[in-house]
Amino acid sequence: MLPSKRLCHIGPMPLPAIDGWFAVDDGVAHLLGTRCADCRTVHFPPQTGLCRNPRCQGEDLAETRLSRRGTVWSYTNACYPPPAPFAAAEPYTPVTLAAVELAEEGIVVLGQVKDMTVDDLRVGMELELTSGALADGPEVWMWGRP
Amino acid sequence: MGQAMSVLVAGAGMHPWGKWGRPFVGYGVAAARAALREAGLEWTDVQFLVGADTIRNGYPGFVAGATFAQALGWTGARIASCYAACASGAQALDIARTRILAGLCDVALVVGADSTPKGFFTPVGGDRPDDPDWLRFRLLGATNPAYFALYARRRMALYGSTSEDFAAVKVKNALAGSLNPNARYRTAVTAEQVLASPMVADPLRLMDICATSDGGAAVVLVSPEYARRRGLDATVRIAAISTVTPAFPNTVLELPCFATDSTAAVPPPERTFRASIAHAAYEEAGLGPADLSFAEVYDLSTALELDWIEDVGLAPPGGADKLLRAGDTALGGRIPVNPSGGLASFGEAVPAQALAQVCELTWQLRGTAGARQVVNARAALAANQGLFGHGSAIIATV
Known part of the structure; x- marks a missing residue:
């Protein structure tokens, strides 16, 4: 994690591992969802086309930035290196994952947790969105200490 | 659903679960034969076969109904194949049940089998960022x-x-x-x-x-009228x-x-x-x-x-x-x-x-x-x- 972080400062910004799901502006990360103009349902990952609310005919789904803070719904880790297409760091340290509930959107979003282990986490605690690099370079959204 | 609308299990069969490392077809066929044996029926009695698909075993796995039918010997029986991840077997069973209830057949064989790699399940290969x-x-x-x-x-x-x-x-x-x-x-x-x-x-x-295993399971479904006519010991009702x-x-x-x-x-x-x-x-x-x-x-x-x-x-x-x-x-x-x-x-x-x-x-x-x-x-x-x-x-x- 640390070497690529340093690279950020001396080279170009790392490429996002996926386009359009999150944005990092001036070091501040946001998840990008879509919100239905008709019923206000929020979608993450960003949904285009039809609103997923079966009782809504909405097709106008506009990009929206999700709340940056939420509470831990649950968490875990990967004690063994996850298989490809995940690029596991060598030597491997367990990846921590948290599912974080965003109150305003009424949604739970899964992400890697940055610089924390399962021992640092508990259900109900607050986390804030950040970003970090995968072992092979590209950047993803991550949950971190507020 | 009333008794008149019922479908009966005439027989069930399995190939033992394990890590046998053989093609899935063999497990499915072994399970099918065991189920037919328990039912007291022959493969040639089966009018409809439904295969629950496996996605880790190439094309034969995607068309499991045909794969099992061919392995058991082509009889001209009608078939279906379906995939719904861990629910595949239930969907296969439902397809068979529905066809019997519709009066389109009297005897259906439902078969599912898998051969799995070691370790974590991984996604199907290739670069597929839309999946x-x-x-x-x-x-x-x-x-x-x-x-x-x-x-x-x-x-x-x-x-x-x-x-x-x-x-x-x-x-x-x-x-x-x-x-x-x-x-x-x-x-x-x-x-x-x-x-x-x-x-x-x-x-x-x-x-x-739970581990990831190799194994096969099969069920023979029949209409009550067929069970009566053939004198089958089919007391279990779906x-x-x-x-x-x-x-x-x-x-x-x-x-x-x-x-x-x-x-x-x-x-x-x-x-x-x-x-x-x-x-x-x-x-x-x-x-x-x-x-x-x-x-x-x-x-x-x-x-x-x-x-x-x-x-x-x-x-x-x-x-x-x-x-x-x-x-x-x-x-x-x-x-x-x-x-x-x-x-x-x-x-x-x-x-x-x-x-x-x-x-x-x-x-x-x-x-x-x-x-x-x-x-x-x-x-x-x-x-x-x-x-x-x-x-x-x-x-x-x-």
């Missing part, structure tokens, strides 16, 4: 056990379940599995062994998580098959999703997805949890068995641990859960798994389950869930 199943590995390293572990941790936080409770589920299921000749793991284990096994996805340890999908907004993080649905505009439904799977089956059968003699539930992890016990209505939310600790869910208990030994003893052979549950229902209800027989079993439910929102529940009665 959430590929992306969850690529972006998060989120394996199947990671999701099981999220549910387990959530359960600990909400209800105070402990690692010792989870270990007790494994001890219970391993004991039942030790009595099942088709199980892959047939050795009793101690709680100490479970708690000493390596952590895989905190709080779940290796022995809390009372319900639930293949429901979630209701919006689904507020439980499902495999392989990155997020839940949003409750910003629509409040959560009355029942969670898992609870709705069993509920639909009860409604269709005209039965409730109190009518069950036992249940088979999808214990992908030890903790998930406890969730399921509540989801199928055998205990209120948070009440499954109490049942477990009282011995109620053990063989010989008030309401045995996973008398087959469950996935803890079998491991997961995806397209065969829901059918394996039906095999156990059939043998228990016929009174032929041997050392693991549930006394006077009259009605049972099998519940399961396939990723991407596939419900699977079957109720059988005698």
